[in-house]
Amino acid sequence: MSRRVCVIGIGHTDFNSITPDVEWKELMYESCQKAYVDAGVDPRKDIDSFITCAEDYLEGFSIFDEFVPDQIGAVLRPCCTVCGDGLYGLGTAYMQIKTGLMDVVSVESHSKISDLLTLGDILLHAFDPVFERPVTGPVERPRYGGSPEYTKEDPKPLVGSTKEKQRVHPYFLAGMEMQDYLRTSGTTEEECAEVVVKNKMNAFFNPLADYEAKISIDNVMGSEYLFSPLKRLDISPNVDGAITFVLAEEKTAKELGVDPIYLSGFGWSSETPWLSTRGMSADYATKSSQMAYKMAGITNPRKQLDIVEVDDRFSYKELQHLEAIGLARPGEAGQMLMEGELAKDGAIPTNMSGGSLGIGNCFEATGMQKALEIITQLRGHAAKRQVADAEVGLAQAWRGIPSGSGAVAVFERGGA
Amino acid sequence: MAKKIEGSPGYAPGTRVSTKDIVQKKISYSWWEPEVQYSWSMGQAMSKFIMGLKDGKILGRTCIKCDRVLVPPRMFCEYCYGPTDNWIELKDTGSIETYSISYLDSDARRIKDPILIGVISIDGASPQHGFMHYFGEMTKEEIHIGMKVKAVWKAPKDREGAITDIKYFKPLKGGGKK
Numbered sequence: 052m053s054r055r056v057c058v059i060g061i062g063h064t065d066f067n068s069i070t071p072d073v074e075w076k077e078l079m080y081e082s083c084q085k086a087y088v089d090a091g092v093d094p095r096k097d098i099d100s101f102i103t104c105a106e107d108y109l110e111g112f113s114i115f116d117e118f119v120p121d122q123i124g125a126v127l128r129p130c131c132t133v134c135g136d137g138l139y140g141l142g143t144a145y146m147q148i149k150t151g152l153m154d155v156v157s158v159e160s161h162s163k164i165s166d167l168l169t170l171g172d173i174l175l176h177a178f179d180p181v182f183e184r185p186v187t188g189p190v191e192r193p194r195y196g197g198s199p200e201y202t203k204e205d206p207k208p209l210v211g212s213t214k215e216k217q218r219v220h221p222y223f224l225a226g227m228e229m230q231d232y233l234r235t236s237g238t239t240e241e242e243c244a245e246v247v248v249k250n251k252m253n254a255f256f257n258p259l260a261d262y263e264a265k266i267s268i269d270n271v272m273g274s275e276y277l278f279s280p281l282k283r284l285d286i287s288p289n290v291d292g293a294i295t296f297v298l299a300e301e302k303t304a305k306e307l308g309v310d311p312i313y314l315s316g317f318g319w320s321s322e323t324p325w326l327s328t329r330g331m332s333a334d335y336a337t338k339s340s341q342m343a344y345k346m347a348g349i350t351n352p353r354k355q356l357d358i359v360e361v362d363d364r365f366s367y368k369e370l371q372h373l374e375a376i377g378l379a380r381p382g383e384a385g386q387m388l389m390e391g392e393l394a395k396d397g398a399i400p401t402n403m404s405g406g407s408l409g410i411g412n413c414f415e416a417t418g419m420q421k422a423l424e425i426i427t428q429l430r431g432h433a434a435k436r437q438v439a440d441a442e443v444g445l446a447q448a449w450r451g452i453p454s455g456s457g458a459v460a461v462f463e464r465g466g467a
Numbered sequence: 468m469a470k471k472i473e474g475s476p477g478y479a480p481g482t483r484v485s486t487k488d489i490v491q492k493k494i495s496y497s498w499w500e501p502e503v504q505y506s507w508s509m510g511q512a513m514s515k516f517i518m519g520l521k522d523g524k525i526l527g528r529t530c531i532k533c534d535r536v537l538v539p540p541r542m543f544c545e546y547c548y549g550p551t552d553n554w555i556e557l558k559d560t561g562s563i564e565t566y567s568i569s570y571l572d573s574d575a576r577r578i579k580d581p582i583l584i585g586v587i588s589i590d591g592a593s594p595q596h597g598f599m600h601y602f603g604e605m606t607k608e609e610i611h612i613g614m615k616v617k618a619v620w621k622a623p624k625d626r627e628g629a630i631t632d633i634k635y636f637k638p639l640k641g642g643g644k645k
């Protein structure tokens with residue numbers, strides 16, 4: 052009989068713009084402890100494998116994997132770090148359980164982005180060093196180990212812009228993509244602004260969210276252009292926080308007496324990295340959703356999905372992603388939004404959590420934030436933002452600037 | 468034909484690329500120097516610990532369940548996964564668990580006076596709980612596993628709340644001989 056994989060425990064910290072009172076290990080410990088209690092497992096005995104999702108440069112540690120075991124309960128146990136969004140960790144856990152290698156697996160992802168002082172430069176560091184990075188700004192101080200002082204005969208190499216010390220902020224990529232999206236889809240800036248209005252309003256009903264606000268399209272349209280056509284309020288602010296899931300094989304879940312939420316479909320996909328070559332319409336989301344739908348037996352996502360959380364770190368991304376994963380025809384998502392179809396009682400309730408615009412950009416924990424909301428909704432624990440009769444939900448993740456990678460997970464309430 | 472370079476593995480002979488080759492663009496290369504800066508919150512355990520160092524104290528954390536005294540201190544015990552219980556002050560003495568005499572710097576250049584570095588179990592803490600630190604006031608001939616050592620602190624006015632408020636560990640009087 053085929054093994055089924057389900058989520059049996061969830062845990063999370065609060066999400067805050069800064070968290071000076073705790074270190075990242077203590078954040079991770081809090082969310083893991085909560086997830087293990089929620090699942091009713093002792094990590095030192097009951098969990099077979101531990102997965103963390105993190106990117107060394109964001110953390111500020113080389114080989115971050117090595118710093119993980121203590122705070123997640125994984126000392127001298129099978130443990131690995133996936134360098135990617137938390138949703139990729141769920142996929143890894145899925146495979147470990149599905150194959151029969153493991154019965155109970157934990158997945159943790161977090162953001163301690165307030166520890167990083169130079170986010171812009173770290174993201175520029177992800178651009179191609181020959182073809183793209185030099186165009187983002189000058190390189191001024193090359194040094195090699197033991198290199199002598201540069202002389203007139205051996206001058207200091209300099210490439211890139213001659214404007215000293217001016218590097219472009221990498222979020223211009225999102226501005227570029229939004230420009231393309233607006234033109235090709237016929238979506239308007241006002242429709243994108245309404246995404247911000249909706250998600251910040253949803254955030255009022257999610258105690259986890261820190262960026263709730265009652266604003267109008269005018270507020271968004273009136274906020275300053277940062278990466279035209281992106282305005283300040285179109286961009287999700289950064290937050291710290293941690294999220295942990297415990298996954299298990301169905302039989303183990305039943306032995307533990309928990310109400311399982313099945314991970315019934317999973318997919319992931321990556322674009323070419325060349326910024327001038329790759330598509331601008333989130334094809335990674337299309338491909339990963341197709342893979343997940345096939346696995347989950349979803350043939351008509353618009354009918355079969357009761358609730359979705361898609362990446363909305365930039366306002367237009369929500370609409371673009373909805374179209375990419377087949378929940379709206381190209382150019383249609385903005386219109387659906389304006390007609391209330393993405394609201395709690397609409398056809399496709401979208402980002403009821405408040406999304407990244409309402410909660411904040413959780414970096415590698417962003418996909419897990421989406422999944423957390425889906426699990427909470429499918430459990431029926433979403434209080435005032437609860438979508439009625441939610442049985443099948445989807446979480447979609449994008450790895451953020453400058454990536455063209457993403458993943459999709461489909462969850463179902465037990466019994467399906 | 469390239470000659471073997473001292474220190475490189477025998478199976479990988481070759482000619483090193485020199486800084487000159489790079490600077491004179493004899494090879495294709497690209498470079499970049501990102502601005503990479505972090506300011507990590509130290510958290511509950513480390514904050515208390517480094518404040519202790521500033522006062523010339525080494526603080527540990529106990530786990531009652533596992534009967535352990537943890538140095539460096541942490542708010543959770545990695546063995547039982549429970550929260551740790553109490554702060555305790557430890558002596559600034561201990562013994563060398565193991566050490567190395569390092570003749571190269573981080574860029575693999577030879578250091579004139581080799582650096583003595585290793586790990587110390589602090590007296591009063593659980594076995595193999597303590598510091599990684601430098602050793603001083605001893606020669607490379609004298610240092611040995613099990614050697615009793617004592618912290619040499621910076622003057623109180625120079626301490627800043629850092630692991631380097633301890634300058635190094637020196638032989639404990641009467642415990643320095645092999």
Ligand SMILES: [Zn+2]
Pocket residue numbers: 530531532533534535544545546547548549
């Ligand atoms: Zn313990």
